[in-house]
Amino acid sequence: MLFGGVITAAALLLQACVVQASPAGEPYDVIRKRALTFPYGAQKVRGVNLGGWFVLEPWITPSLFTGGAVDEYNLCRQLGKSACLQRLSRHWDNFYTEADFQQIAAAGLNHVRIPIGYWAVDPYDWDPYVQGQIPRLDRAISWAGKYGLKVWIDLHGVPGSQNGFDNSGLRDQINWQAGAGNVEQTKRVIRMLAKKYALPKWNNVVTAIELVNEPLGPRLDMNQVRQYYYDGWGIIREYGDIAVVISDAFQPPRSWNGFMRNGFNNVILDVHHYEVFDPNQLSMPIDQHIGQACGVGHDIQGADKWTVVGEWSGALTDCTYWLNGVGRGARWDNSFPGSWWHGSCDRRVRGSINQLNQQERTNTRRYIEAQLDAYERGAGWFFWTWKTEQGSPEWEMRDLIRNGVFPQPLNARQFPNQCGF
Numbered sequence: 001m002l003f004g005g006v007i008t009a010a011a012l013l014l015q016a017c018v019v020q021a022s023p024a025g026e027p028y029d030v031i032r033k034r035a036l037t038f039p040y041g042a043q044k045v046r047g048v049n050l051g052g053w054f055v056l057e058p059w060i061t062p063s064l065f066t067g068g069a070v071d072e073y074n075l076c077r078q079l080g081k082s083a084c085l086q087r088l089s090r091h092w093d094n095f096y097t098e099a100d101f102q103q104i105a106a107a108g109l110n111h112v113r114i115p116i117g118y119w120a121v122d123p124y125d126w127d128p129y130v131q132g133q134i135p136r137l138d139r140a141i142s143w144a145g146k147y148g149l150k151v152w153i154d155l156h157g158v159p160g161s162q163n164g165f166d167n168s169g170l171r172d173q174i175n176w177q178a179g180a181g182n183v184e185q186t187k188r189v190i191r192m193l194a195k196k197y198a199l200p201k202w203n204n205v206v207t208a209i210e211l212v213n214e215p216l217g218p219r220l221d222m223n224q225v226r227q228y229y230y231d232g233w234g235i236i237r238e239y240g241d242i243a244v245v246i247s248d249a250f251q252p253p254r255s256w257n258g259f260m261r262n263g264f265n266n267v268i269l270d271v272h273h274y275e276v277f278d279p280n281q282l283s284m285p286i287d288q289h290i291g292q293a294c295g296v297g298h299d300i301q302g303a304d305k306w307t308v309v310g311e312w313s314g315a316l317t318d319c320t321y322w323l324n325g326v327g328r329g330a331r332w333d334n335s336f337p338g339s340w341w342h343g344s345c346d347r348r349v350r351g352s353i354n355q356l357n358q359q360e361r362t363n364t365r366r367y368i369e370a371q372l373d374a375y376e377r378g379a380g381w382f383f384w385t386w387k388t389e390q391g392s393p394e395w396e397m398r399d400l401i402r403n404g405v406f407p408q409p410l411n412a413r414q415f416p417n418q419c420g421f
Contacts, residue, residue, distance in 0.1 A: 044379065048385065049311060049384045060388045072129065092133060095389075104386060108409055113382045114137065141205050149205070159186060191235050209245065210247070211244065229246045241266060245268045246270065254303055257302075270309075277324075279340060283342060290370040294418065300375070312383060317332040324336055330345050
């Protein structure tokens with residue numbers, strides 16, 4: 001037994017370095033059906049998440065949520081499949097367009113991370129979810145390729161939910177590991193994704209598949225999570241040498257050192273960092289926020305894998321409308337249970353960063369610059385997110401760039417050397 005289970009026979013076979021002759025007589029490793037087309041580790045990932053597109057998040061697109069629905073599962077259950085498909089088809093076709101990909105590339109970025117749910121690939125028969133995301137994902141990949149962007153396909157929601165967050169598709173339940181069925185269904189989804197996107201047709205654009213987003217380690221059996229990572233890697237290696245991304249599951253980056261090292265190639269560790277979901281962090285002055293972000297840079301330097309900070313933002317408050325969920329307030333203004341008053345949310349609920357005063361914009365720029373410096377101590381980063389429906393002063397990269405709060409070019413610094421690297 002290893003980490004609560006055995007590595008599958010397929011994974012063990014794929015770890016073996018079996019050398020045969022190619023048709024041209026040259027040796028090659030049979031598990032390497034294609035090489036990576038982005039030099040992770042040698043070149044930094046500089047990317048952005050396309051949040052709220054194929055996996056709904058109420059704070060990103062509040063107009064889609066009516067009648068008290070709190071997540072995509074309950075929205076479609078409430079509307080019924082026909083009406084839900086009609087509503088979401090309009091959203092899928094209009095929320096992101098080719099122009100967004102052009103703008104993302106023009107901002108100097110080289111990657112996009114695209115969240116999808118298992119239900120887009122292989123839903124249960126009884127799921128209320130609707131499908132149609134995959135043809136739009138294919139179109140997005142073609143747009144990315146046109147503008148020189150690489151794509152990470154991120155399995156953001158799995159059966160039963162891995163974390164109980166609304167961005168998993170199902171809020172307030174963590175049933176992914178309840179029985180073997182959900183995990184096995186997730187592996188079937190990974191197989192279907194790999195069978196399509198790990199093949200040479202997508203060679204120049206799709207460079208990674210993330211096995212699961214943000215499994216809530218403190219609430220899950222981590223032995224089972226590790227076994228799933230083993231199995232997922234083995235499944236993907238049946239089809240290609242694309243990078244396999246594993247989440248840190250809210251565990252320290254260095255706690256993963258030694259895991260999936262010997263015999264496992266092209267493994268990337270995904271770390272997420274936010275400082276607004278704890279009232280104690282909200283109480284910190286800006287210099288302490290910067291210090292914590294810089295600390296992440298030190299931590300990921302000590303990781304033994306390519307480590308990418310796959311989600312972070314410029315947020316210093318949690319004021320954005322429905323950020324904490326439909327019907328829930330904010331810790332910043334004490335409208336969320338278990339917090340205390342830090343200040344008013346009046347100017348931060350919706351809209352643009354230019355609504356904030358000069359000192360607030362300066363603090364946000366300082367915080368963003370420190371994070372850029374810190375996360376490039378590892379293999380790179382993805383900002384969360386490119387845009388929102390009604391604007392969010394601290395989360396919308398597009399708006400931050402337009403208003404001079406996010407550096408352009410990306411290596412420009414008004415506040416250099418904040419981390420002392």
